[in-house]
Structure formats: C-alpha cells, structure tokens
Amino acid sequence: MSGPSSYVPKLGIAKWLDARLPLPRLMYDSFIAYPVPRNLNYFWTFGGILMLMLVSQILTGVILAMHYTPHATLAFTSVEGIMRDVEYGWLMRYMHANGASMFFIAVYIHIFRGLYYGSYKAPREVLWILGVIIFLLMMATAFMGYVLPWGQMSFWGATVITNLFSAFPIVGETIVTFLWGGYSVDNPTLTRFFSLHFLLPFMIFGVVILHVWALHVTGQNNPTGVEVKAVAKDTIPFTPYATIKDAFALVLFFAFFAYFLFFIPNYLGHADNYIPANPAVTPAHIVPEWYFLPFYAILRAVPDKLGGVLLMFAAIAVLVVLPWLDTSKVKSMSYRPLARQCFWAFAVTCVMLGWLGSRPAEGIYVTLSQLFTALYFAYFLIALPLLGLFETPKKLPGSIAESVLGKMKGGSGAVVGAAASAEPNTKG
Amino acid sequence: MAEAKSSPASEPTRRDMLFLATGAMGAAGVVALAVPFVRTLAPNAQTIAAGAPIEVDLTPIPEGQGIKLFWRGKLIFVRSRTKAEIEEAQKVNLASLPDPQADSARVKPGKENWLVIYGSCTHLGCIPGGSAAGEVRGDYNGWFCPCHGSHYDTSGRIRKGPAPTNLPVPPYAFLSDTKIRIG
Amino acid sequence: MTLFRTSLAAFAAIMIGAFSAASLSPAHAAGGGTKPPAHDWSFDGPFGTFDRAQLQRGYKVYREVCSACHAMSLMRFRNLSQKGGPEFTEAQIRALAADFKISDGPNEQGEMFERPGRPSDAFPKPFPNEQAARAANGGAYPLDLSVIAKARNYERGFPLFLLDIITQYQEGGPDYLKALLTGYEDPPKGVELLPGQNWNKYMAGNIIGMPNMLNDGQVEYPKGADGKSPVPETAKQYAADVVAFLMWSAEPHMEQRKSIGRQVFIFLLLFAGLLYFTKKRIWSRLPEHAPGAAH
Missing domain, CATH: 1.10.760.10 (Cytochrome c-like domain)
Known part of the structure; x- marks a missing residue:
C-alpha cells in the first residue's frame, strides 16, 4: 500500500510535472488506485463526508468573515446585518451554524464506527490519536465560533468555559486573565476568539492531511476487522467503487443537512443567543451546544471545581490511550458478543450524559450524572481491559474476500465454512 | 488489486446515459451552489439603500468657488463658475481636445454657471486640486492632479497630462434654482 | 446487518414512543x-x-x-417594502417614513437638525x-x-x-x-x-x-x-x-429560505436516486456479481 509507486501518468503535461513534482502520482495513488477493503459498509463513508463538511465550513466561514465585525458593540448587529442585508447572507450563516452541528453528527458517527469495529487497534494507533487531536481542535473551534455572534449564550458560554481554567491551582487565575485579555469576558476576548476561530480550521486541515496519510499507510480497517491478506482478492480500487459510494452517501447526508438548514435552522440553536450579550444578566439555564452536552454533564457531575475540570479533560484523554486499554486481539465487535453489549451500553450512556447536560445541575440529575460518568469511564477502564482477557470471540472469517463471497464460492479458496459462524457482513 | 471491468460491449448506451445524467446533475449542483457564494459579494441592501439620491443646497457656494461632497462613496465637485470661466470653456476648439466634448453637453441648459463632476482623476484615481480657494488649478484654470500632472479645464475636461478622459458628469437634476438632486 | 438493524430498531422505538406519548400527554406547566x-x-x-x-x-x-x-x-423602513414581508408599496413606505422626524447632522454649522424620515432610515x-x-x-x-x-x-x-x-x-x-x-x-x-x-x-x-x-x-x-x-x-x-x-x-428572508429549500431538497433526493443506480451499475462489475470477470 505504501512505498514507491510505479504509476506513470499518460498525459504529456502530467508526465512533465510528475518528473519534477510527483503530484499526479500522489493523487493517483491516494484517490484512484488506493485499495480499499471490498466489504466496507456505509459507516465508512463518513470520513469523506467529514472532509466535505470541513471544506463547507471554511468556505462559508470565509464569506461570513468578510461581513462580520469582531467588536463587542457591533458583533451582534453585524451578524444580523448578514442575516438581513447581505444577499444570501442568511444562507451562509445558517449553513455555517447548522454545518457545525452536522460536522459533529458526522464526527460522532465516525468515532463510534471506530469504537465498534476496533479501528483504534494496532497498527492504527497513530491514525486514531490524530483523530482525537482533530476532535479536540474541532471542539475548540466550535466553542470559539459560538462566541462570535455575541448573544447571551455566546457571552455566558465563554464566561463559564474560560472560568474552567481558574480551577487550576496557582496558574489558574493568570491563565483566565490571559484568555480574556482583561478582567472579564469583553471585547479583547471576542477579537482573539475571532482570530483563533479563523486559524484553527486550517490547523484541522493540516492534521486531517496527516490523518489521511496515516490511513493510507495502514490501509482501512473493515467490518470484520480482519486485515487485508491478498490485495487482489480482498480489496477494490478506490475509484470508481469507493468514490461513487461516498458520493451517494454524501448527497444523502447533504439532504439531511439541507432539511435542517432550510426548514428548521434554529432547531439546534438556543433562543437566548438572539438576545444581545448582557454582562449583567445570566440566562436561567446556561447550556452549551448539543455536541458538548455529554462533556458538560461530566464536568458538573463532580462537586469539586478542579475535579470536574480534570474529569472532563480525562473523558477525552482516555480516548488517546484507548488503543492500549483494549486488550482484545479481535477488532470488530461483531465477533465479540460481550463487548458488543458493553458498546451499546456505552452508546446509551453517552446519550444519557447528553440529556443530563441539558438539565439543570440539581437533585436527581446530579446523581444520575455521577452514575453515567462512572459508566462512561468504566467502559474504557474496566470493560475493555478485562473483556479481552475473559471473552471468547466468535470465529473470524479467514479473509475479507471470504466474508463477502461467502462459503459457496470461498473467494480466497481458504477455510470453507469458516464464514458460516461469522456475522453476515456484506458490503452495506 | 482487482482490475474489475465488465466487457465494454454489453449495453453501453444505457450505462453511458446513466453516467452522463449523474455527472450532469452533479455539475449543475456545484454550479448552482456557487451562485449564492458569489452573490454574497454584491453590495448589500444597506449599501444600496445608502446610495439613494441626495439633495444639495447650492446657496452657500460663492461664485468662482466649489465644494466637494460624497455620493455612493465617490467624491463629487460642484463649482459655481464665473462668466469668464464659462466663456473660456465654451470657446475651446473641440478638435484640439484629447477627449472632445462640448461644454454644453456637461452642464444643464440655462444653468451654465453650475458644473457638477466626479472628482477622481481618470488616470489612476487621485483627487485633483482646484475646488477650494488657494489650491493649484493647473494651466487651464480648472483642476490639477498632483499625482501625475493632469490638467483639467473649467469644464472638467482633460487638456494636458496622462489622464485619458474628461472628469465624468454624475446623474443629477435641478429641483429649483438653488437645489440639485444627485443620483 | 446487526449494527444497522439495531440502530434502526432503536430509532423506530424512539419515534414510536415519541408519537404515542405526544398524543397521550397533554401539555403541562x-x-x-x-x-x-x-x-x-x-x-x-x-x-x-x-x-x-x-x-x-x-x-x-x-x-x-x-x-x-x-x-x-x-x-428600516425600506424593509417594509421588500419581498417576502408586508410588501407595502414604495410610495407607502416613503409616506410611513416621512411621518417621523429623524435627527441628522451635524450640518455645516456643526449642529444636529431634524428632517423627515427616508426609507433607508x-x-x-x-x-x-x-x-x-x-x-x-x-x-x-x-x-x-x-x-x-x-x-x-x-x-x-x-x-x-x-x-x-x-x-x-x-x-x-x-x-x-x-x-x-x-x-x-x-x-x-x-x-x-x-x-x-x-x-x-x-x-x-x-x-x-x-x-x-x-x-x-x-x-x-x-x-x-x-x-x-x-x-x-x-x-x-x-x-x-x-x-x-x-x-x-x-x-x-423566511419565504426565500423555504422556497429555495424545497428546490434544493428535491434536487438532492433526485440526485441521490441517480447516484444510487450509478453506484449499483458500477458495483455490478465486481467479480461476485459477474463471475468469470478478469481478476
């Protein structure tokens, strides 16, 4: 999959360029000839969808930045000016705001896909960690972007989240003051958030290139978790097979996006952010955007300020060490009956944490938050390390080709009948 | 890797039609998507509304002097011309002008004493001097652009220097003897 | 496959629950x-x-x-005549705006003055x-x-x-x-x-x-x-x-948003349909569908 390519462009000018800068070769190897496992299902289309969402966010963002004024007294009005006076400004802004949500929907599906099929395991640990870095950068970008309209939720979200850092002993107060550029969230905070919100997507883009690079070195995981054994039998070329499938999934995803964008553009937002920021009045319930809710619930589960902050960061940090926590050699949960149940319990846990993050931090909600926070960490720190030692996995198919072509033809000519016990994982 | 291809002879027409339709629809979609992105670059509604016609009172302008004002972000000169300046502008031999245009085509009939022109040099956009008293008016007693030495006459026509054309006349109309509406 | 079945079942369960609960429970304070x-x-x-x-x-x-x-x-008064709004006529909004005295200035004497409102106010x-x-x-x-x-x-x-x-x-x-x-x-x-x-x-x-x-x-x-x-x-x-x-x-711009939205949505669904058949056609070249094809 890696190594020197034997590809030689056919076109004269491409040949000329290839001899000087092997860009045509790189493109051909990465997006045309790149071998993908033939049994990928539609959950594998979300990588491409995410790439397009990043491009969409950058394009709409650049347009919005042309019309936006990063100043505490003008930000709200300038955003409304975009909505009212700029031709198709409403489209750009709703596309950007809902696009952020769509980006996170896609990234969560992408992450859970990786969790279910064990895509974080050797040899894909670096690929996985790069993904976690992208996720972190996305969270920072989304948070700072949400501050820019300078509505009530913008202002108070910024206040609450920047105050997290004050939990750290000794340096905490200094960090917060330096984040703010003043003694409270104010104009200097807004302008630096704008600057960073513009910068970070390009850093994401850079890490995405590393992510794709790492992917193309190890090759894709697949629903069986069995590595490619014979390229000719187990894989198909990226173009046209994966490209057309990705395109189909992408258009369906964009239809879903368009539904929110055009018909319920404010559904995922919060009404309070249409009230201009007011440092004298805090909204009754401060809630972050939906994609932060599970982490927000973990933050509030702990009565101790520093403890809550550390636990929230740990909730993401634990993903980094996940490749070494999961002791099972079998990647795909399709062959791990117990782990699969734990996985679904974990998925429900995340949804419950999301719901709890939207509730006020009082009474039963706090207790429930603590319970589900414990379950969240139990999945990584107890279930996955132990299951690998005790669980008896189902029999794996001999090869990818065998899992697709089944026992009748025994595509690889290997162990006939082995696939009978396997899950019927055909291509989506 | 698998070199998987069906025999090209089998039903090429239907397949080609399908591929063609899909490709065409995709291309149309991308083009349609590009339209709103480009349209956001147009002047917005507030800019357009702010560019509505403006009214200018001429009474404070003494004879022989001029004022400068902005309309749609462009500088406009309004000058009250003296009799001598009008005559000077009218008697020029048009054939000798780099951009021949009669003075009568640049003012409103019966209001020859009022000259209303855009105030940015047609060479590279500098602002010629000569509106206010004391500013250098150039060899032809009109306006002089200090950037590259373009001389305009009392009708705002280019006479000497690198500017290719006369200072253009904006759309305007007299509402009364002492009031004009620009735009 | 399992994952699809499970997620589909979960989604269906949520939706059925939502529908039935919505029809049963009255809104409460x-x-x-x-x-x-x-x-x-x-x-x-x-x-x-x-x-x-x-x-x-x-x-x-x-x-x-x-x-x-x-x-x-x-x-702004001009908004009252724009498409998708109350759509007063130009003459009407000029009259509506002129009803108001707008503070403007400063004039050449450095003083603020009042003038009748304009559509752009x-x-x-x-x-x-x-x-x-x-x-x-x-x-x-x-x-x-x-x-x-x-x-x-x-x-x-x-x-x-x-x-x-x-x-x-x-x-x-x-x-x-x-x-x-x-x-x-x-x-x-x-x-x-x-x-x-x-x-x-x-x-x-x-x-x-x-x-x-x-x-x-x-x-x-x-x-x-x-x-x-x-x-x-x-x-x-x-x-x-x-x-x-x-x-x-x-x-x-709600009306423009919804009308463009309807067109975009229909376009995307049709396009997705075409892509589906194109995908099927392309994937049919794969060996398991066409036995005997060159490997």
Missing part, C-alpha cells in the same frame, strides 16, 4: 409559566408564507401601541438609551423587538422536542409571545403585586413589568369593500397580527 397554546400561523411548515395583510396590520399595531416603549433598531427609538428607558418605565427596560420572536421559546419536553424535527415546529417564540400578550390575569389570592408589577400566566415567574397593552377596538384596521375590517378588531387579533409582524422581522 413547567418553570412558573404555563405552556402557551399552539396557534395556527400562516408561516408554519415547509410551505408556510407570511400573510401580507396580517403583516401590514401587525406593523400598525406595533406603530400605534408597542413603539411607544419598544425599539426595533434592526428594522432605521425605525426611530422611543428612548435615547437604556437608562432613559428604565427611568421612564419604573426601572423596567422595554426590550428591542427586532429579533424577539426568535429570542423566545419554551421547553417542549422529551417526546415533543424530537417530534418537532418531523413536524418542523418552529413557532415556539410566536406562540409564547401571542399567549403572553393576551395572558394577563388578576393575581391569585394572597399574592401582593408591587406598583409596576403585573400578573401574567405565561410569564416565567408570572410577574411582568409590562401591563396589558392590547384592548378590543383599540387599533383601527383598514376597511374592506363593505366598510368593515375583514378581521375582528379584538385584542386577540391584534396580538396574532403583531406577533406575525415580529416573526417576519426576526426572519425576514
């Missing part, structure tokens, strides 16, 4: 304010449009009642600043109403909030505002109101600074051909009309 009843707005749903006559009446109510205290600083504010507004209203600050219809909402509760994705319910703000405008009541026994306080059943906490401002017959509506107003001149009708106007002001 939460957080101090009663849940507002749903009004049948002309602008709801994917095909919703504003009712021009209603928006024009709503502007009249705003102008004659609300604008005494509430600014709409993001609105913003709606004039009733008070020069927040302090003046508070001073005139017993300490309460009458909010800017430009985007108020999007800045208000109420908690929908578990099954309903999911259902709203399908029903495209977006009218939480307008429903709440309309209910609030007509929700004034005498306070229950034992509740003493201070001067400047009023009791409203839909307000969170029930205490509101704004008194009841809409009364039957208060605003005169344009007459139809028969010499009578086509709609009743009641407080209820005034509330509905002015809230429709506020919704338009909060989302002035």
Whole structure:
C-alpha cells in the first residue's frame, strides 16, 4: 500500500510535472488506485463526508468573515446585518451554524464506527490519536465560533468555559486573565476568539492531511476487522467503487443537512443567543451546544471545581490511550458478543450524559450524572481491559474476500465454512 | 488489486446515459451552489439603500468657488463658475481636445454657471486640486492632479497630462434654482 | 446487518414512543409559566408564507401601541417594502417614513437638525438609551423587538422536542409571545403585586413589568369593500397580527429560505436516486456479481 509507486501518468503535461513534482502520482495513488477493503459498509463513508463538511465550513466561514465585525458593540448587529442585508447572507450563516452541528453528527458517527469495529487497534494507533487531536481542535473551534455572534449564550458560554481554567491551582487565575485579555469576558476576548476561530480550521486541515496519510499507510480497517491478506482478492480500487459510494452517501447526508438548514435552522440553536450579550444578566439555564452536552454533564457531575475540570479533560484523554486499554486481539465487535453489549451500553450512556447536560445541575440529575460518568469511564477502564482477557470471540472469517463471497464460492479458496459462524457482513 | 471491468460491449448506451445524467446533475449542483457564494459579494441592501439620491443646497457656494461632497462613496465637485470661466470653456476648439466634448453637453441648459463632476482623476484615481480657494488649478484654470500632472479645464475636461478622459458628469437634476438632486 | 438493524430498531422505538406519548400527554406547566397554546400561523411548515395583510396590520399595531416603549433598531423602513414581508408599496413606505422626524447632522454649522424620515432610515427609538428607558418605565427596560420572536421559546419536553424535527415546529417564540400578550390575569389570592408589577400566566415567574397593552377596538384596521375590517378588531387579533409582524422581522428572508429549500431538497433526493443506480451499475462489475470477470 505504501512505498514507491510505479504509476506513470499518460498525459504529456502530467508526465512533465510528475518528473519534477510527483503530484499526479500522489493523487493517483491516494484517490484512484488506493485499495480499499471490498466489504466496507456505509459507516465508512463518513470520513469523506467529514472532509466535505470541513471544506463547507471554511468556505462559508470565509464569506461570513468578510461581513462580520469582531467588536463587542457591533458583533451582534453585524451578524444580523448578514442575516438581513447581505444577499444570501442568511444562507451562509445558517449553513455555517447548522454545518457545525452536522460536522459533529458526522464526527460522532465516525468515532463510534471506530469504537465498534476496533479501528483504534494496532497498527492504527497513530491514525486514531490524530483523530482525537482533530476532535479536540474541532471542539475548540466550535466553542470559539459560538462566541462570535455575541448573544447571551455566546457571552455566558465563554464566561463559564474560560472560568474552567481558574480551577487550576496557582496558574489558574493568570491563565483566565490571559484568555480574556482583561478582567472579564469583553471585547479583547471576542477579537482573539475571532482570530483563533479563523486559524484553527486550517490547523484541522493540516492534521486531517496527516490523518489521511496515516490511513493510507495502514490501509482501512473493515467490518470484520480482519486485515487485508491478498490485495487482489480482498480489496477494490478506490475509484470508481469507493468514490461513487461516498458520493451517494454524501448527497444523502447533504439532504439531511439541507432539511435542517432550510426548514428548521434554529432547531439546534438556543433562543437566548438572539438576545444581545448582557454582562449583567445570566440566562436561567446556561447550556452549551448539543455536541458538548455529554462533556458538560461530566464536568458538573463532580462537586469539586478542579475535579470536574480534570474529569472532563480525562473523558477525552482516555480516548488517546484507548488503543492500549483494549486488550482484545479481535477488532470488530461483531465477533465479540460481550463487548458488543458493553458498546451499546456505552452508546446509551453517552446519550444519557447528553440529556443530563441539558438539565439543570440539581437533585436527581446530579446523581444520575455521577452514575453515567462512572459508566462512561468504566467502559474504557474496566470493560475493555478485562473483556479481552475473559471473552471468547466468535470465529473470524479467514479473509475479507471470504466474508463477502461467502462459503459457496470461498473467494480466497481458504477455510470453507469458516464464514458460516461469522456475522453476515456484506458490503452495506 | 482487482482490475474489475465488465466487457465494454454489453449495453453501453444505457450505462453511458446513466453516467452522463449523474455527472450532469452533479455539475449543475456545484454550479448552482456557487451562485449564492458569489452573490454574497454584491453590495448589500444597506449599501444600496445608502446610495439613494441626495439633495444639495447650492446657496452657500460663492461664485468662482466649489465644494466637494460624497455620493455612493465617490467624491463629487460642484463649482459655481464665473462668466469668464464659462466663456473660456465654451470657446475651446473641440478638435484640439484629447477627449472632445462640448461644454454644453456637461452642464444643464440655462444653468451654465453650475458644473457638477466626479472628482477622481481618470488616470489612476487621485483627487485633483482646484475646488477650494488657494489650491493649484493647473494651466487651464480648472483642476490639477498632483499625482501625475493632469490638467483639467473649467469644464472638467482633460487638456494636458496622462489622464485619458474628461472628469465624468454624475446623474443629477435641478429641483429649483438653488437645489440639485444627485443620483 | 446487526449494527444497522439495531440502530434502526432503536430509532423506530424512539419515534414510536415519541408519537404515542405526544398524543397521550397533554401539555403541562413547567418553570412558573404555563405552556402557551399552539396557534395556527400562516408561516408554519415547509410551505408556510407570511400573510401580507396580517403583516401590514401587525406593523400598525406595533406603530400605534408597542413603539411607544419598544425599539426595533434592526428594522428600516425600506424593509417594509421588500419581498417576502408586508410588501407595502414604495410610495407607502416613503409616506410611513416621512411621518417621523429623524435627527441628522451635524450640518455645516456643526449642529444636529431634524428632517423627515427616508426609507433607508432605521425605525426611530422611543428612548435615547437604556437608562432613559428604565427611568421612564419604573426601572423596567422595554426590550428591542427586532429579533424577539426568535429570542423566545419554551421547553417542549422529551417526546415533543424530537417530534418537532418531523413536524418542523418552529413557532415556539410566536406562540409564547401571542399567549403572553393576551395572558394577563388578576393575581391569585394572597399574592401582593408591587406598583409596576403585573400578573401574567405565561410569564416565567408570572410577574411582568409590562401591563396589558392590547384592548378590543383599540387599533383601527383598514376597511374592506363593505366598510368593515375583514378581521375582528379584538385584542386577540391584534396580538396574532403583531406577533406575525415580529416573526417576519426576526426572519425576514423566511419565504426565500423555504422556497429555495424545497428546490434544493428535491434536487438532492433526485440526485441521490441517480447516484444510487450509478453506484449499483458500477458495483455490478465486481467479480461476485459477474463471475468469470478478469481478476
């Protein structure tokens, strides 16, 4: 999959360029000839969808930045000016705001896909960690972007989240003051958030290139978790097979996006952010955007300020060490009956944490938050390390080709009948 | 890797039609998507509304002097011309002008004493001097652009220097003897 | 396959639960304010449009009642003639704007002067600043109403909030505002109101600074051909009309958004259909579908 390519462009000018800068070769190897496992299902289309969402966010963002004024007294009005006076400004802004949500929907599906099929395991640990870095950068970008309209939720979200850092002993107060550029969230905070919100997507883009690079070195995981054994039998070329499938999934995803964008553009937002920021009045319930809710619930589960902050960061940090926590050699949960149940319990846990993050931090909600926070960490720190030692996995198919072509033809000519016990994982 | 291809002879027409339709629809979609992105670059509604016609009172302008004002972000000169300046502008031999245009085509009939022109040099956009008293008016007693030495006459026509054309006349109309509406 | 089946089943379960629960459980009070009843707005749903006559009446109510205290600083007179809004004629908005004296300047003498309003002017504010507004209203600050219809909402509760994705319910703000405008009541026994306080059943906490401002017959509506107003001149009708106007002001391009949305959505579905068949055709070249093809 890696190594020197034997590809030689056919076109004269491409040949000329290839001899000087092997860009045509790189493109051909990465997006045309790149071998993908033939049994990928539609959950594998979300990588491409995410790439397009990043491009969409950058394009709409650049347009919005042309019309936006990063100043505490003008930000709200300038955003409304975009909505009212700029031709198709409403489209750009709703596309950007809902696009952020769509980006996170896609990234969560992408992450859970990786969790279910064990895509974080050797040899894909670096690929996985790069993904976690992208996720972190996305969270920072989304948070700072949400501050820019300078509505009530913008202002108070910024206040609450920047105050997290004050939990750290000794340096905490200094960090917060330096984040703010003043003694409270104010104009200097807004302008630096704008600057960073513009910068970070390009850093994401850079890490995405590393992510794709790492992917193309190890090759894709697949629903069986069995590595490619014979390229000719187990894989198909990226173009046209994966490209057309990705395109189909992408258009369906964009239809879903368009539904929110055009018909319920404010559904995922919060009404309070249409009230201009007011440092004298805090909204009754401060809630972050939906994609932060599970982490927000973990933050509030702990009565101790520093403890809550550390636990929230740990909730993401634990993903980094996940490749070494999961002791099972079998990647795909399709062959791990117990782990699969734990996985679904974990998925429900995340949804419950999301719901709890939207509730006020009082009474039963706090207790429930603590319970589900414990379950969240139990999945990584107890279930996955132990299951690998005790669980008896189902029999794996001999090869990818065998899992697709089944026992009748025994595509690889290997162990006939082995696939009978396997899950019927055909291509989506 | 698998070199998987069906025999090209089998039903090429239907397949080609399908591929063609899909490709065409995709291309149309991308083009349609590009339209709103480009349209956001147009002047917005507030800019357009702010560019509505403006009214200018001429009474404070003494004879022989001029004022400068902005309309749609462009500088406009309004000058009250003296009799001598009008005559000077009218008697020029048009054939000798780099951009021949009669003075009568640049003012409103019966209001020859009022000259209303855009105030940015047609060479590279500098602002010629000569509106206010004391500013250098150039060899032809009109306006002089200090950037590259373009001389305009009392009708705002280019006479000497690198500017290719006369200072253009904006759309305007007299509402009364002492009031004009620009735009 | 398993993952698909499971997620599909989970989704179906949520949806069925949502539907059945929604049809069974009546709306109930939460957080101090009663849940507002749903009004049948002309602008709801994917095909919703504003009712021009209603928006024009709503502007009249705003102008004659609300604008005494509430600014709409993001609105300009020219907006009243734009497509998808009340669509007053150019001549009408010039007349509407000219009704107001706008402070402009400074002139050559360095002084501010007053002139008649122009279409490009913003709606004039009733008070020069927040302090003046508070001073005139017993300490309460009458909010800017430009985007108020999007800045208000109420908690929908578990099954309903999911259902709203399908029903495209977006009218939480307008429903709440309309209910609030007509929700004034005498306070229950034992509740003493201070001067400047009023009791409203839909307000969170029930205490509101704004008194009841809409009364039957208060605003005169344009007459139809028969010499009578086509709609009743009641407080209820005034509330509905002015809230429709506020919704338009909060989302002035809603009609364009929905109409483009319908086209985009249909385009994407058709395109997805074509892509599906193209994908099938391409994948049919694979060996397991075409035995004997070259490997």
